[in-house]
Amino acid sequence: MKAVHFGAGNIGRGFVGLILHDAGYEVVFADVNAELIDALAASTSYQVRAVGENSSTRTVTGYRAFNSGTDEEAVVAEIATADIVTTAVGPNILRFVAPVIARGLSQRSPDRAPLQVMACENAINATDALKAEIVGRLDGGETSPAFARAVFANTAVDRIVPNQEPGAGLDVTVEDFFEWAIEAGPFGATPPVIPDAHFVPDLAPYIERKLFTVNTGHATAAYHGWIEGASTLADALSIPAVFTEVKAVLAETKALLVAKHEFDPATQEAYLEKNLARFANPYLTDTPERVGRQPLRKISRHERFIGPAAELAERGLPTAALLRAVGAALRFDAPSDPQSAELATLLDTLTPEQFVEQVSGIEPAHPLYPGLVATVRSVVAFRSE
Numbered sequence: 001m002k003a004v005h006f007g008a009g010n011i012g013r014g015f016v017g018l019i020l021h022d023a024g025y026e027v028v029f030a031d032v033n034a035e036l037i038d039a040l041a042a043s044t045s046y047q048v049r050a051v052g053e054n055s056s057t058r059t060v061t062g063y064r065a066f067n068s069g070t071d072e073e074a075v076v077a078e079i080a081t082a083d084i085v086t087t088a089v090g091p092n093i094l095r096f097v098a099p100v101i102a103r104g105l106s107q108r109s110p111d112r113a114p115l116q117v118m119a120c121e122n123a124i125n126a127t128d129a130l131k132a133e134i135v136g137r138l139d140g141g142e143t144s145p146a147f148a149r150a151v152f153a154n155t156a157v158d159r160i161v162p163n164q165e166p167g168a169g170l171d172v173t174v175e176d177f178f179e180w181a182i183e184a185g186p187f188g189a190t191p192p193v194i195p196d197a198h199f200v201p202d203l204a205p206y207i208e209r210k211l212f213t214v215n216t217g218h219a220t221a222a223y224h225g226w227i228e229g230a231s232t233l234a235d236a237l238s239i240p241a242v243f244t245e246v247k248a249v250l251a252e253t254k255a256l257l258v259a260k261h262e263f264d265p266a267t268q269e270a271y272l273e274k275n276l277a278r279f280a281n282p283y284l285t286d287t288p289e290r291v292g293r294q295p296l297r298k299i300s301r302h303e304r305f306i307g308p309a310a311e312l313a314e315r316g317l318p319t320a321a322l323l324r325a326v327g328a329a330l331r332f333d334a335p336s337d338p339q340s341a342e343l344a345t346l347l348d349t350l351t352p353e354q355f356v357e358q359v360s361g362i363e364p365a366h367p368l369y370p371g372l373v374a375t376v377r378s379v380v381a382f383r384s385e
């Protein structure tokens with residue numbers, strides 16, 4: 001069995017690559033980072049060190065690696081004969097890998113079983129977004145014979161993999177917890193055999209619970225922690241004011257998850273408490289800079305803040321803590337993050353009303369709109385002080 005995986009970064013090597021290797025797949029990594037791909041291609045193994053209450057070390061072997069930027073032909077040929085394609089490149093990068101997958105499908109023999117395509121990104125229905133990009137690259141779109149040579153399944157991936165220490169090489173330090181939920185329906189009677197993943201009939205509750213608990217809470221800790229000058233996530237959570245804000249957003253998203261998906265309140269409470277402990281994992285060094293990266297993506301319409309806040313407002317439920325988290329996100333100014341600079345420019349050039357419509361996609365008639373405009377206005381005022 002062969003899997004082509006796009007994105008040999010933190011989650012690619014430390015989560016998807018490991019799980020597919022453990023499932024018996026030969027993993028072919030595709031990435032545009034020449035240094036990383038050269039190192040992978042020249043190596044025969046790397047280690048994944050899981051740290052936490054249940055620390056362990058696993059060795060990944062038997063992989064190959066190609067530069068999908070400079071050696072696209074090789075990656076296309078691999079896809080044509082692969083069983084699975086996965087991605088962990090970031091939701092905004094899916095449109096760049098889609099043409100390569102489309103070409104692989106065009107070259108694939110119709111006699112092969114359909115290619116099983118799964119995007120492993122922090123975004124709701126990321127595989128659907130990838131599929132739409134692939135369809136757009138096929139002559140005839142969904143009527144193209146190449147389209148029938150693939151099946152597409154959405155997934156939810158959860159494992160905290162921070163940036164690695166300089167000098168770590170290909171080895172990856174990750175948290176000991178992980179979860180990979182995959183929608184079962186698209187595969188019919190022949191799902192991929194991945195023992196460490198679980199297949200679910202309806203992914204929506206899983207991905208929303210994950211995104212609106214793990215990612216909302218984590219990013220809230222990062223943004224409030226950044227303002228407080230915390231250098232690690234564990235430090236951020238040790239600041240009582242930050243911890244209180246994280247608890248407050250998770251109480252709000254819990255109310256939505258319980259109301260919308262009928263999760264048992266006690267089970268959701270236990271889930272969020274577990275995540276508070278994960279964020280503060282003392283064995284893992286993670287930073288507000290990494291967890292807060294790409295603030296414009298994180299405050300977009302269907303992401304971890306505006307997504308739940310909009311639904312809460314529609315139900316007449318509280319959103320004050322989520323709005324405070326958005327306010328903190330608007331003050332994220334990490335020099336390493338190009339979206340921080342873009343965000344500052346937008347705050348300086350758009351009116352708060354324009355900002356809310358253009359950046360967060362919330363229309364004036366929406367019940368969240370007044371609170372969001374007030375949040376943006378207060379940050380603009382703070383910036384001009």
Ligand SMILES: NC(=O)C1=CN([C@@H]2O[C@H](COP(=O)(O)OP(=O)(O)OC[C@H]3O[C@@H](n4cnc5c(N)ncnc54)[C@H](O)[C@@H]3O)[C@@H](O)[C@H]2O)C=CC1
Pocket residue numbers: 006007008009010011012030031032033036068088089090091093096097120121122157158159160161162
């Ligand atoms: N790190 C984490 O804890 C988690 C990350 N995720 C998601 O996984 C995805 C990847 O995140 P990380 O691994 O943390 O990021 P990363 O930055 O460590 O890895 C991304 C990799 O994608 C590569 N890449 C960029 N453009 C590419 C292209 N056109 N073709 C092929 N490869 C390309 C980069 O060179 C890099 O190696 C994101 O969507 C993130 O939201 C999901 C759960 C946990």
Ligand SMILES: O=P(O)(O)OC[C@H]1O[C@](O)(CO)[C@@H](O)[C@@H]1O
Pocket residue numbers: 122157158159160161214215218219290291292293
């Ligand atoms: O690119 P994003 O969405 O910040 O992804 C990384 C996030 O995902 C997580 O791994 C949670 O699954 C956190 O480490 C981090 O907040």
